[in-house]
Amino acid sequence: MTAPVPSLPDLLRSQGGCLLGWSCLADVALAGLMARAGFDVVLLDQQHGTYDVATCTAGLTELALWGKPGLVRIAVGDFAMASKMLDGGAAGIVAPMINTVEDARALAAATKFPPVGQRSWGPDRSMWFTGLTDPQDYLTQANARTMTIAMCETREAIANLPEILRVPGIDGILVGPGDLSIALSNGAAFDPNGSAVTEALREIVRVTLAAGKIPCAFAAGPARAREMLAMGFKLASIGYDGLLVAEAFTRALAEARGGDPVG
Incomplete structure (x- = not known):
């Protein structure tokens, strides 16, 4: 039997x-x-990737063999899948479009x-992966x-972030800068590296750390x-597998x- 997968919250903290x-x-x-x-x-990634229950379960097993924690991003509102993936050995769940306290409570209830x-x-499977048999x-x-x-990626989510972070069971946030740039520009621009997004990212980090929670982010490179x-x-x-x-x-x-190699 392989060694237990490290605790993800302990690792990040x-x-x-x-x-x-x-x-x-x-x-x-x-x-x-x-x-x-x-x-x-x-x-x-189940939201924008091609993962499903079977491939996620197999992928989580492969990661456990290397001693690495695995996260699963569910599709929007698929809270039943969140519970299933935790049973399958996921170290955590990333849920998109959590815009309100009600969204956050529904997510925490499932996880x-x-x-x-x-x-x-x-x-x-989670018991085997953690060694807590x-x-x-x-x-x-x-x-x-x-x-x-x-996930914090809309104007509504930013406005509600302090309250979302106070929901029992919410451990952190993950920012999707692409969707955030679209939201901040009212649908006019995709600019995940722009100054408006960078300013919002700094404020999101500040609020999240002040609440004692863990800020995470997608970065394209x-x-x-x-x-x-x-x-x-x-x-x-650092981007994603297809791009890399x-x-x-x-x-x-x-x-x-x-x-010359493309750098």
Whole structure:
């Protein structure tokens, strides 16, 4: 049996500056390559990726073999899937479009056991992954060990962020700068690296840290990831698997054809 997967909240609180592998292509081998490459955490994306129950379960198993925590991003409002993925071994759930306190309460209800939420019992795989094979031990520690992460990506979410962060069971937020840029421009522009988004990111980090919660972010590349970690985000992506693979192919082809690699 492999060693237990590290506690994700403990990892982010103690280490910070963690890098997130973002996997949209539902391929267990790709998720495993991200873990092997050294990403601290890997996210399997059901919202805009091709992951489903079976591929997520297989991917989480692959990540556990490398000793890496796995997050699952569910589709909008799919709170039943959140519970299923926690049972399947996810270290945490990322939920998009959590815009109100009511949204946050529904998310927490699906991801936390009583008295915080209403998560139903059935965590066989999660017990194996965490090493908490005694049911009472798992029940006692699960709420603190599994992360419930609300995405903050709209004007409404920003306005309600202090109240969302006060909802019992919400452990942190994840910012999607692309949607945030569209929201801040009232649908006029996609500019995730623009000054308006950067200003909003700084305020989101400030509010989240002041509430004692964990700020996370999607970043499209290494430079932006460094900027976000410097702002105070505890976890940031470096693009996603499809983009990174395509860029690697482009660089290799450029070199093979005698040109300068695309950097």
